[in-house]
Amino acid sequence: MSDLQRAFARTHLARLPPDAPPVFDEREERDESQDEALPLPPESPNDSSSSASSTSSTGTIVPSPSQKLFERPRSSGIKSRSAPLPWDDFFAQSLSFRQTTPSGTISHHAYLTPPTSSGPLIVTHHGAGSSGLSFAAFTSELLKLLPSAGVLSLDARGHGETSVTTSSGSSPSAQDLSLTTLAQDLAFVVNAVKGHMKWTTLPDIVLIGHSLGGAVVTEVAHERLLGNALLAYGVLDVVEGSAMDALSSMDTYLSTRPRSFPSLASGIEWHLKSRTIRNTTSARVSVPSLLLESKVTDKWSWRTDLGATKPFWEGWFVGLSKKFLESRGGKLLLLAGTDRLDKELMIGQMQGKYQLQVFPESGHFIQEDQPAKTAQIVADFYRRNDRGGLVLPPKVDDLIKQGKLKPAEHK
Structure with a gap:
């Protein structure tokens, strides 16, 4: 310079x-x-x-x-990745339905975004220890693809905000969580929503269940608890063979996870760091419903005692593959890995009895880890089975009456 x-x-x-x-x-x-x-x-x-x-x-x-x-x-x-998200960011309504049974009173809870016009109702059922909010992020993505559809996501008894008051005064942990009872609960909630919405008939229904929920929706389809309203059903990451094998290690898993958390944020953070849930948004909305704050210790403990459900574990999954393949309606199976297929399902898949989709990049909570991809598969699954999209050929008698076909021409 x-x-x-x-x-x-x-x-x-x-x-x-x-x-x-x-x-x-x-x-x-x-x-x-x-x-x-x-x-x-x-x-x-x-x-x-x-x-x-x-x-x-x-x-x-x-x-x-x-x-x-x-x-x-x-x-x-600052909204950290551990800050809880409210349910109404994902659903339009939070509903409760009271049911009185010989064994006690149940207050069923569910989240609902109603369908519009002639749209279908997607009914979801979560896995053991989870809640209806495990399908929150999935619901948000699905309604982008199917704007006319509705989503009903329920809390099973003993989970989320569904509570049971037993007439005998026994503890809630002793309540009936058999597969038959859970299937009847699902049918009750669907029909209660029908009354709440003042529908004359149920819309076309697609059932989607994760883990235990997969066994429940299969039972509903197998027993035809929703009649002709059931269009199709899908099962997320559960098959009979691998589920039965996994039961032997459930006690070990339950003993290794934390018994409580100092805050909701720490509970969300544990699910993310342990990769139990791999999607931040889903963890922030679903995990708070899994925990309950103690007024004595100020700590957050598990709302559902999974260990107390052990007497029902085997009954949830025995015969699942056979019922899945035999029940009426379109069938979808989403898995996190092909190693989860048992022999019966492998044969059924080769025979084209159901649609199979594998998400190798996902963990067990497919709908939470990959909500957008899961929603895309379910949306395409519905369109493939939509009764409104079927165009049947005209009947021969109708063609004859219209003069378009002579009686001898169709022989």
Whole structure:
């Protein structure tokens, strides 16, 4: 630099105010603050916070001091990946239906987004220890693909907000959780929703069940508890063979998971870090319904005592494959791995008796780990079985009456 250039620079720099704010790249500031506020795991399929999401501000900006663009967000305004999400972000209604039985009173709870016009009703049933909110993220994705559809996601007895008061005064852990009872509960809730919505008839119904829920929806289909309203049913990551094999290790699994958590956030974080649930959004909405706060210890414990359900484990899955293949209606099986297929289902799959889809990148909670992909498969499954889309050929008698066919022509 020449002496003339140095003199020119000193003269102009001296005119700048001493407290001039530094220049910065808005993209770098935005990305840095987002990384601190929302440390979402890379495997979350619903993560939309990409640095490429904004096409503005491609250069540097000198902000005015009044804009406070350099001020970091307060911690109270940061939504961490462990903050719970409310149910009404995903469903339109939260419903309760009271049922009195000889053994006691049940307050059935379910989440509902009603179908519109002639849309189908997708009825979901969760697995053991879970709740109806395990299908929350799935519901959000499904309704994008099938806007006219409705989703009914229930809490099984002893799970979520469904409570049982026994007439004998026995503890809730001793309640009946047999497969037959759970199937009847599902049919009761569906018909209770029919009355609540003032439907004259049930819409076309597609049942979707995860794990234990898969056995329940198969039982409903096998026993025809919903009659001709049942269009099709799908089972998520459960088959008889592997389920029976896994029962021997259930006690070990239950003994290794935490008994309680100091907060809801820590419970959500455990599910994510242990990869029990691999999708942040789904964990934030579903995990709070699995835990109950103790007024004595201020800790959050499991709402459902899975160990107390042990007497029913074997009965949930015995004969599942046979009933799945024999029941009427379209059939869908979604698995996290092909190793889960037993011999009976392998033969049925080769014979084309049902639709099979494998999600090797998912864990056991398929609808939570991969809600968008699961919703796409279910939406296509419904369209394939939609009665409204079937165009049957005209009957021969009708063609003869219309004069389009002579009596001898069809022989």
